[in-house]
Amino acid sequence: MLNPADEAFGARLPQGVLRPVTEAYLEEPRGRLHGKAGLIAAPRDLDETAAIVRACAEARVPVVPRGGGTGLVGGQVMWDGPAPLILSLERMTAIRNLRPTEDSLVAEAGATLQSVHDAAAKAGRMFPLSLASQGSAQVGGILGTNAGGVNVLRYGNARAQCLGIEAVLPDGSILRDLKRLRKDNTGYDLRDLLIGAEGTLGIITAASLRMVAQPAGVGVAMLVVDSPAAALDLLALAGERMAGCISAFELISGQGLGFVAEHFPDLRQPWSEPPRWSVLIEIGLPSGLNPSDALEGLFAAAADKDLVSDGVIAGSLAQSQALWDLRERIPDGNRLVGAVASHDISLPLDELARFITDADAMLAGMADVRINCFGHLGDGNLHYNLFPAKGKSRDAYDDQRGRLSDAVYDLVMARGGSFSAEHGIGRLKVAELERWGDPGRLAAMRAIKSALDPFGIMNPGAVLA
Amino acid sequence: MLNPADEAFGARLPQGVLRPVTEAYLEEPRGRLHGKAGLIAAPRDLDETAAIVRACAEARVPVVPRGGGTGLVGGQVMWDGPAPLILSLERMTAIRNLRPTEDSLVAEAGATLQSVHDAAAKAGRMFPLSLASQGSAQVGGILGTNAGGVNVLRYGNARAQCLGIEAVLPDGSILRDLKRLRKDNTGYDLRDLLIGAEGTLGIITAASLRMVAQPAGVGVAMLVVDSPAAALDLLALAGERMAGCISAFELISGQGLGFVAEHFPDLRQPWSEPPRWSVLIEIGLPSGLNPSDALEGLFAAAADKDLVSDGVIAGSLAQSQALWDLRERIPDGNRLVGAVASHDISLPLDELARFITDADAMLAGMADVRINCFGHLGDGNLHYNLFPAKGKSRDAYDDQRGRLSDAVYDLVMARGGSFSAEHGIGRLKVAELERWGDPGRLAAMRAIKSALDPFGIMNPGAVLA
Known part of the structure; x- marks a missing residue:
C-alpha cells in the first residue's frame, strides 16, 4: 500500500527542494488528463534526488518524475491512488564536459533538448535528435520515453544517442554509468533498460550523449508521389543511391496539408491544390557532392520508374526551412482541427x-x-x-x-506492427500493452519491476498496471 | 544448489536432442581453458529448446549455451561446479523471411554470421557486422555477447543490428518478440537486456535482423600517420568530410605489421619497413562521388595539416582486399607469436x-x-x-x-575506459567486473539475475560470480 505525499512527509525531504503545487505540474499537452500531487520536489543535484527517492521508498510514497511534460500518453500525470510526490528535474539543467573532438557531452536531466542542440551547434557539432517539442522536452523525459522524431532513420532514436546514464534507482541508490565510450561490454545493459521505462524503474538524472559532425552538404526536397507504395519504392531507391545519407523521409498527406492551409493560410505551399501524397526528404552528404545535384539525380531516376510526378528542390536554406515548416505545422493543424482519435x-x-x-x-x-x-x-x-x-x-x-x-x-x-511507435505506454496505453504484449515478455517485465521497485513507488500505474 | 546433468536427467529430455560429449564442445579458441559437460543437447527448434531449459530449471541443472564457441573470455566453457548441460544451437541454422525491400531477415541462433552475410549478399543487400571469426561465430553468440568488429563505427555493434528476438527464459518460458520494426516503444527493452547478457538471463533462439543497402561506391586506403594523436585528428577530419560514410577506421602498429611480415611473408606489404603507425580506412559513399577521388581529397587535406606522410589508395577490389588481408592477419600473427597478455x-x-x-x-x-x-x-x-x-x-x-x-x-x-570493449565478461573477467563495476549497477544486475533466474541455472559463473 502506498501513502500520500503529505505535509508531514515533506518535512523529511532535503531543505529547499519543495515547490508550490501549481497547475503546470498537473497538465499534459492535449489538455485531456489532469494529475494530482501532494508535493512537488525539485532537487538541485544528484544527491538531493537520491535523498528524495530514498525518503519516498522508506515512506512508500509514490514518485511521478516530470521533465518537460510534453509526453502524449499520460506518463507524467497520475490521477489515481494516493497523491504522489512529483519529482521535477527543472533545476538540473547543466550541460557539462562538452567535447567537440570526441563528440560527447553530459547533460543533466532537466536540460531541454533545444539547449543540447544549441550547445552542440555552438561547438560546430550537431545533436542528432529532433522533435517538434524540443523547446520544452527535457533530456530525462526524452530518454525515459526513448523519444523519436524526424531523424531516427539516419541517427536512431533517443536510445541510440546515449553513451551512458546516471540514475537514481527506486530504493534511492545511485547508478553511476556516465561513460563516454562507444563500446563497453561489461555486464547487463541497464542503460537501455532504464531508457524507455518511463520512470518506472528509476530516474535518469544525467546522460552522456553523443554528437555528430554536421554533414558537409544538406539538401531538402518535397516530392509528389502517387501512393504510399510509391513513396516506399522511392525510399528504397534513395537508400541505394545515398549510402545511408538520408536524414529524414517524411510522408505527408493531402489532408494534412489541407489542415495547414486552412489554419495557417500565410504559410506558402508549393502546390495550389495539395497533392494527395508527398514526401519530404532531407539528405546530408559528404563533401564533393552537391546536394541539389544529388536530389535532381534522385528525382530523374525516380521519374524514370514513374515513382514521382512533381517536386520542389530547395535552392536555399530559407527554402529548406519553408518546406520543413510545412511538415512541422501538421501537428499544429491537427490540434486546431481536433482529432477524434490519434494513433x-x-x-x-x-x-x-x-x-x-x-x-x-x-x-x-x-x-x-x-x-x-x-x-x-x-x-x-x-x-x-x-x-x-x-x-x-x-x-x-x-x-x-x-x-x-x-x-x-x-x-x-x-500485420506485425506496434500500437506505440514513439510515444510509449504511459497510462493511456496500459490496457493495449496488456492486450497485445507477449505474455513471456510481460511476465519478465513484471519480474524486473518487482525486483528493482518492490514497493511499486516509481511512477505507479504507468507502463504496467 | 545445482545438480549435474547426468544420464538419469538426460532421459527426461526430448527424444533425439542429445549428442555425444566430444572435445569440440569443451574448448575455446586460445586453447587455455577447458570446460566440462554432463550432457550435450542440440535442440531442433524453439519448443525443444524450451523443453530442455524447463527440465533444467526443474532439476536445477546448469545450462551452458554454446554457439560457434569463438568467444575469448570463457563464457562458453564452465570448469567449476556440477557438470552442466551444454545447449548447442548448431541445428537451428535457418535464415527465413529475408525481405530485401524491407531490409530485414530472421536468423535462427545457430546460423553462422557468414551465412547471414551470404544470404544478404544474394539478395543484393548487406549485413553490416563483420568479424574475423564470422565463418564459425553464430547469431546467438554474436547477440549474447554483443559482438563488435570492424564496422561498428558506422553501423553499430550487434545490438544495433537487431530488431527483435525470440528467446527461452531461465524458467523455460518463451519470449516472442521477433518484430521487424524500426520503432516500437511498448515497454521495457528486454531485447537489449538479453543481448550482451552472455546467456545468463536466457537463450536467444532467433533474431530479426536489419540489413542495409550496399554503398554505391566503396574505397579503401592505408595511410601512414605519425602517432595515434594524428590518427585521431585524421578521423575527425574524415568525419567532417565524409558525413558518416566511414565504414571502418583501424589503427595498425608497426609491431603488428612486423608480426605479419614474420609469419606471413607471402603477404605483400605496402612498405618495406612497416611504418610505426598507420590506419586502414574504408569509406562507402553515395552515387555520384568517386571513392578514390574522395580518399585523395582526404589525403591532400590531411597532408596540409601534417597528419599523414604517406599512403596507398586501393585502385581495385583486389587491392582493397589485400589491404584488408593485412589487417585481418594481425590477430593470426599475434596468435603465432603468443601473447603474454591481451587487453x-x-x-x-x-x-x-x-x-x-x-x-x-x-x-x-x-x-x-x-x-x-x-x-x-x-x-x-x-x-x-x-x-x-x-x-x-x-x-x-x-x-x-x-x-x-x-x-x-x-x-x-x-581514464574513464572499459576493461572489456567487445569481448564481454565471460568467466575470465568476472573479478575485473567486481573490482571496477559501479556498485549501484552491480546490485541492480544481481537483482535482475535473481528475478529472472532464481536458481542460477543459466550459464553459472559467467558475468556475475
Missing part, C-alpha cells in the same frame, strides 16, 4: 502501404471521418489520425472513438 | 592517444615486452596486447602476467 503506430515496411489502403477502406465503412496519415515513413512510423467530418465536432464521435481505435490497432497488430 | 579495452576518444603514450612508457619500466596496439580506433576500442621480447617465450612471463594486466587495466579505468 502513433509502426508497421514492418513491407506491410505499410497495404495497411494504409486497408485501414482507409475499413474506416470508410465504419464512420464519417477525415484521415490524416503522416509521419516518419523511413522508420515505418505513421501518425494515423482521425478527424471529424467537415462541420462536425469532435464530441459527436465520443461513442465511436473506442471502437475506431480498436479497429485500427487490431489491423496494425495483425 | 580488449576502450577509452574515451579524447583520452586515447595519451593512454597509449602513458601505457607504453609505464610498461617499458615494468617488463621487457613487445607491444602490439591495434584496433577499432573510431570506436575508441584498442587491442592492447603484450608479447615476449624477441627470443623469450610466453612462459617466461607467467609470474608477471597478472601484474602487467592489472597495471594496464588500472590506467584504462583511471
Whole structure:
C-alpha cells in the first residue's frame, strides 16, 4: 500500500527542494488528463534526488518524475491512488564536459533538448535528435520515453544517442554509468533498460550523449508521389543511391496539408491544390557532392520508374526551412482541427502501404471521418489520425472513438506492427500493452519491476498496471 | 544448489536432442581453458529448446549455451561446479523471411554470421557486422555477447543490428518478440537486456535482423600517420568530410605489421619497413562521388595539416582486399607469436592517444615486452596486447602476467575506459567486473539475475560470480 505525499512527509525531504503545487505540474499537452500531487520536489543535484527517492521508498510514497511534460500518453500525470510526490528535474539543467573532438557531452536531466542542440551547434557539432517539442522536452523525459522524431532513420532514436546514464534507482541508490565510450561490454545493459521505462524503474538524472559532425552538404526536397507504395519504392531507391545519407523521409498527406492551409493560410505551399501524397526528404552528404545535384539525380531516376510526378528542390536554406515548416505545422493543424482519435503506430515496411489502403477502406465503412496519415515513413512510423467530418465536432464521435481505435490497432497488430511507435505506454496505453504484449515478455517485465521497485513507488500505474 | 546433468536427467529430455560429449564442445579458441559437460543437447527448434531449459530449471541443472564457441573470455566453457548441460544451437541454422525491400531477415541462433552475410549478399543487400571469426561465430553468440568488429563505427555493434528476438527464459518460458520494426516503444527493452547478457538471463533462439543497402561506391586506403594523436585528428577530419560514410577506421602498429611480415611473408606489404603507425580506412559513399577521388581529397587535406606522410589508395577490389588481408592477419600473427597478455579495452576518444603514450612508457619500466596496439580506433576500442621480447617465450612471463594486466587495466579505468570493449565478461573477467563495476549497477544486475533466474541455472559463473 502506498501513502500520500503529505505535509508531514515533506518535512523529511532535503531543505529547499519543495515547490508550490501549481497547475503546470498537473497538465499534459492535449489538455485531456489532469494529475494530482501532494508535493512537488525539485532537487538541485544528484544527491538531493537520491535523498528524495530514498525518503519516498522508506515512506512508500509514490514518485511521478516530470521533465518537460510534453509526453502524449499520460506518463507524467497520475490521477489515481494516493497523491504522489512529483519529482521535477527543472533545476538540473547543466550541460557539462562538452567535447567537440570526441563528440560527447553530459547533460543533466532537466536540460531541454533545444539547449543540447544549441550547445552542440555552438561547438560546430550537431545533436542528432529532433522533435517538434524540443523547446520544452527535457533530456530525462526524452530518454525515459526513448523519444523519436524526424531523424531516427539516419541517427536512431533517443536510445541510440546515449553513451551512458546516471540514475537514481527506486530504493534511492545511485547508478553511476556516465561513460563516454562507444563500446563497453561489461555486464547487463541497464542503460537501455532504464531508457524507455518511463520512470518506472528509476530516474535518469544525467546522460552522456553523443554528437555528430554536421554533414558537409544538406539538401531538402518535397516530392509528389502517387501512393504510399510509391513513396516506399522511392525510399528504397534513395537508400541505394545515398549510402545511408538520408536524414529524414517524411510522408505527408493531402489532408494534412489541407489542415495547414486552412489554419495557417500565410504559410506558402508549393502546390495550389495539395497533392494527395508527398514526401519530404532531407539528405546530408559528404563533401564533393552537391546536394541539389544529388536530389535532381534522385528525382530523374525516380521519374524514370514513374515513382514521382512533381517536386520542389530547395535552392536555399530559407527554402529548406519553408518546406520543413510545412511538415512541422501538421501537428499544429491537427490540434486546431481536433482529432477524434490519434494513433502513433509502426508497421514492418513491407506491410505499410497495404495497411494504409486497408485501414482507409475499413474506416470508410465504419464512420464519417477525415484521415490524416503522416509521419516518419523511413522508420515505418505513421501518425494515423482521425478527424471529424467537415462541420462536425469532435464530441459527436465520443461513442465511436473506442471502437475506431480498436479497429485500427487490431489491423496494425495483425500485420506485425506496434500500437506505440514513439510515444510509449504511459497510462493511456496500459490496457493495449496488456492486450497485445507477449505474455513471456510481460511476465519478465513484471519480474524486473518487482525486483528493482518492490514497493511499486516509481511512477505507479504507468507502463504496467 | 545445482545438480549435474547426468544420464538419469538426460532421459527426461526430448527424444533425439542429445549428442555425444566430444572435445569440440569443451574448448575455446586460445586453447587455455577447458570446460566440462554432463550432457550435450542440440535442440531442433524453439519448443525443444524450451523443453530442455524447463527440465533444467526443474532439476536445477546448469545450462551452458554454446554457439560457434569463438568467444575469448570463457563464457562458453564452465570448469567449476556440477557438470552442466551444454545447449548447442548448431541445428537451428535457418535464415527465413529475408525481405530485401524491407531490409530485414530472421536468423535462427545457430546460423553462422557468414551465412547471414551470404544470404544478404544474394539478395543484393548487406549485413553490416563483420568479424574475423564470422565463418564459425553464430547469431546467438554474436547477440549474447554483443559482438563488435570492424564496422561498428558506422553501423553499430550487434545490438544495433537487431530488431527483435525470440528467446527461452531461465524458467523455460518463451519470449516472442521477433518484430521487424524500426520503432516500437511498448515497454521495457528486454531485447537489449538479453543481448550482451552472455546467456545468463536466457537463450536467444532467433533474431530479426536489419540489413542495409550496399554503398554505391566503396574505397579503401592505408595511410601512414605519425602517432595515434594524428590518427585521431585524421578521423575527425574524415568525419567532417565524409558525413558518416566511414565504414571502418583501424589503427595498425608497426609491431603488428612486423608480426605479419614474420609469419606471413607471402603477404605483400605496402612498405618495406612497416611504418610505426598507420590506419586502414574504408569509406562507402553515395552515387555520384568517386571513392578514390574522395580518399585523395582526404589525403591532400590531411597532408596540409601534417597528419599523414604517406599512403596507398586501393585502385581495385583486389587491392582493397589485400589491404584488408593485412589487417585481418594481425590477430593470426599475434596468435603465432603468443601473447603474454591481451587487453580488449576502450577509452574515451579524447583520452586515447595519451593512454597509449602513458601505457607504453609505464610498461617499458615494468617488463621487457613487445607491444602490439591495434584496433577499432573510431570506436575508441584498442587491442592492447603484450608479447615476449624477441627470443623469450610466453612462459617466461607467467609470474608477471597478472601484474602487467592489472597495471594496464588500472590506467584504462583511471581514464574513464572499459576493461572489456567487445569481448564481454565471460568467466575470465568476472573479478575485473567486481573490482571496477559501479556498485549501484552491480546490485541492480544481481537483482535482475535473481528475478529472472532464481536458481542460477543459466550459464553459472559467467558475468556475475
